Amino acid sequence: MKVMWEIQSWRQNGPMLVQNNEINPDTGTTDKNKSVEYWGATVDGNTVTWRSGIGLSANKKFLYYVAGPGLTVPTLANVLKTIGAVDAMQLDINPYWVHFVSVQHLQDRLKADPLLPEMHDNPDRYFYNYSRDYFYVTTHNTEQ
Known part of the structure; x- marks a missing residue:
């Protein structure tokens, strides 16, 4: 944990999708309850939905935004890492909020x-x- 004066910003959210260039192993969980608790689902419980995420490049010069329909958490994490995000998190889910x-x-x-x-x-x-x-x-x- 960084001491408070070193933190430039902070946001409460679910677990990181990608951290230190590693995809969070929980993104691939087969435990639907855990997946829904961490990253959400539609009102009827579907985990394939509109999702968005944001990531930062290793040199901190690029901020990546990803959004689209029919995304699962593992897909979102993989896309963010593939495009160059070494740290990434999910932002919103479901059509109105993305x-x-x-x-x-x-x-x-x-x-x-x-x-x-x-x-x-x-x-x-x-x-x-x-x-x-x-x-x-x-x-x-x-x-x-």
Whole structure:
């Protein structure tokens, strides 16, 4: 455990999918109760659903986001590791909650553009107070 002043950020979530370039062996558990407890399922108990995850490259210069329908936890973990994430976690599951938008600043307003056409439900939800947590990433202008 790092001492508090070394921690730059912290987020409560389920177990890591990938940590130190190793896939968490629990991602492949055949114990459905354990899998659901750690990484969730649909309302009817299906573990194959929309899922999203985020990962960080070894040099910490690349942040990877993965999302799609019909994903299992092992598939999500394998994809994140394959693309280069050495540390990765699941973000959300189920169609409404797996959501990613880019934001454009137009002349007098902000416009949210979903990453995928299926992410059409309430794309501007992040412009207002919301009952769920979310995060955003911005670019840093180094030329100032």
